[in-house]
Amino acid sequence: MELRKLDFQAGSRILPVGKRRIQFYEAGTGEPVLMLHGGGPGASGISNYSKNIEDLAKNFKVIVPDMPGYGGSTKGLNGKDPFGDLAATMFQFLDVLGISKTHVIGNSLGGACALRMGLEKPDMISSLILMGPGGVDTTRSFPTKGLSLLLDYYSGKGPSLEKITEFIRDYLVYGGLDIPPSLIEERYRSSIDPEVIQSPPLRRPRGIPNFKNLDFTRDPRLSKCEIPTLVLWGTEDKVNRPSGGPSLQKRLLNCDLYLFSKTGHWVQWERAEEFNSITKSFISFHSGSKTSGRI
Numbered sequence: 148m149e150l151r152k153l154d155f156q157a158g159s160r161i162l163p164v165g166k167r168r169i170q171f172y173e174a175g176t177g178e179p180v181l182m183l184h185g186g187g188p189g190a191s192g193i194s195n196y197s198k199n200i201e202d203l204a205k206n207f208k209v210i211v212p213d214m215p216g217y218g219g220s221t222k223g224l225n226g227k228d229p230f231g232d233l234a235a236t237m238f239q240f241l242d243v244l245g246i247s248k249t250h251v252i253g254n255s256l257g258g259a260c261a262l263r264m265g266l267e268k269p270d271m272i273s274s275l276i277l278m279g280p281g282g283v284d285t286t287r288s289f290p291t292k293g294l295s296l297l298l299d300y301y302s303g304k305g306p307s308l309e310k311i312t313e314f315i316r317d318y319l320v321y322g323g324l325d326i327p328p329s330l331i332e333e334r335y336r337s338s339i340d341p342e343v344i345q346s347p348p349l350r351r352p353r354g355i356p357n358f359k360n361l362d363f364t365r366d367p368r369l370s371k372c373e374i375p376t377l378v379l380w381g382t383e384d385k386v387n388r389p390s391g392g393p394s395l396q397k398r399l400l401n402c403d404l405y406l407f408s409k410t411g412h413w414v415q416w417e418r419a420e421e422f423n424s425i426t427k428s429f430i431s432f433h434s435g436s437k438t439s440g441r442i
């Protein structure tokens with residue numbers, strides 16, 4: 148896995164996108180599939196999807212960016228409307244690549260970005276696959292312990308290897324799943340990048356947050372969204388509550404829901420083989436839309 152990951156890194160490129168620079172990896176041919184990572188400390192596209200990229204690239208053209216604020220991309224994110232900022236940048240990114248329509252996979256923060264993209268420009272989205280997406284019923288109760296750890300990572304005494312280890316081992320995955328120490332160490336190093344520390348992409352909002360921008364269930368467009376959507380959620384998710392799955396299925400017009408037992412927040416990692424299989428099947432079933440791309 149580590150050698151494979153190094154191969155991914157070697158194939159990454161950086162493109163100017165508006166006022167930002169976006170680092171991304173691409174592989175495969177066929178209909179484009181944009182894969183958006185989560186928002187935990189030190190996250191990146193490759194670390195999020197290292198168990199999925201190769202398999203999905205056998206059937207599709209996978210595009211795996213580091214979203215703004217993360218990895219090798221430009222740091223900084225609009226704290227007042229993070230989902231909107233990410234979605235706008237990803238649309239700009241697709242335009243630079245010459246892609247007019249794509250399937251979008253999103254985990255956690257990436258799921259929130261994907262859903263926002265679907266609400267903003269549904270004609271550009273062939274299908275959505277959302278794993279424990281953020282922004283679903285988030286204002287109905289206090290944040291989970293896992294989400295609190297994520298939002299407070301840069302607060303108090305600041306980032307530390309101990310804090311990120313606790314978040315990943317105890318809250319990101321179920322039952323202390325064996326996460327390679329090298330992955331934790333890499334994410335820690337990324338989390339203490341001076342530019343990230345100066346402008347953390349996610350942190351607890353100061354003052355009264357704009358709930359309209361942070362909770363999709365307050366957005367009237369949600370109940371009008373017809374994009375084929377697959378929601379995947381671990382029943383033991385300690386970051387975003389699994390109740391968000393039925394909530395999305397109730398509101399979206401064309402939403403399938405799959406709950407993974409004994410699984411936490413990182414479905415694509417914890418249940419990689421099943422995730423790859425159901426994802427390929429869903430995308431293939433909803434393929435055939437007119438897409439175009441040039442790199």
